[in-house]
């Protein structure tokens with residue numbers, strides 16, 4: 319690609335079907351890239367990355383040798399700076415960012431921006447390398463020790479498939495989503511609160527449980543957590559162990575069309591996130607309960623980090639009109 323040639327990169331958002339707060343301990347997740355995405359279009363050259371967006375009042379202007387992405391302004395420039403600091407492109411970029419994703423709603427608008435920008439800047443590694451550098455960019459930009467799920471789902475998406483990701487070795491198994499199942503994402507109306515500090519606290523609790531029990535991803539019986547003296551750590555570990563088992567169950571039941579088993583696991587996941595991992599809110603609980611009581615809903619649960627944000631519902635076709643109807647879509651790419 320020569321200087322001055324137009325470059326267009328697309329990064330999709332993601333929704334996680336099941337496997338919440340399991341990625342940081344190398345567990346299992348089942349997300350998919352969705353058909354709502356961020357597009358970056360522009361030209362390479364110069365010694366700055368300059369991006370404008372119709373959704374932002376001020377441009378992001380980032381020097382190629384940016385030192386501390388976390389202090390870049392305006393706020394969205396932190397994510398741009400994070401990617402520049404990780405990719406360290408040899409030349410700058412001037413372009414525009416547009417998105418069909420709701421920003422900050424829990425559909426990984428930041429991961430979509432990061433993976434699209436890394437490609438626009440000329441990053442040439444594998445899909446897992448793309449996910450790794452953009453995960454580090456997100457961590458640097460936000461100060462939150464997030465796992466790899468969001469960036470890997472956005473980077474590796476496959477049309478018509480959810481992605482069973484083993485977050486320990488980063489192997490990806492495509493899982494067919496039956497044609498007669500719709501995926502809806504519904505915002506709770508509650509902005510995500512304390513997501514950063516509480517997320518870091520939960521990750522630390524899981525690490526503390528692992529210091530006593532060993533890697534939770536290798537444990538099959540949730541009762542193993544009973545060996546922990548600390549009552550809170552016991553519940554945190556029980557969530558992670560049982561959630562990994564639920565991901566396995568859904569990855570088997572979904573392509574087989576066993577929707578009763580899928581629904582049961584989704585409902586159990588929400589209960590575990592509410593009671594054992596304690597990342598739900600009364601608003602999310604009420605929405606999940608209403609959806610799960612609706613005829614035609616296979617199962618609904620909070621999706622993403624929690625503390626507000628979105629619920630995912632799997633339904634029979636045409637059941638719900640609210641929220642976003644999303645379809646499993648290809649991952650990040652240059653057009």
Ligand code: GLA
Nearest residue numbers: 338339464465466467622623
């Ligand atoms: C956020 C993080 C992910 C993952 C989820 C919870 O989206 O970025 O890495 O941990 O929360 O499953």
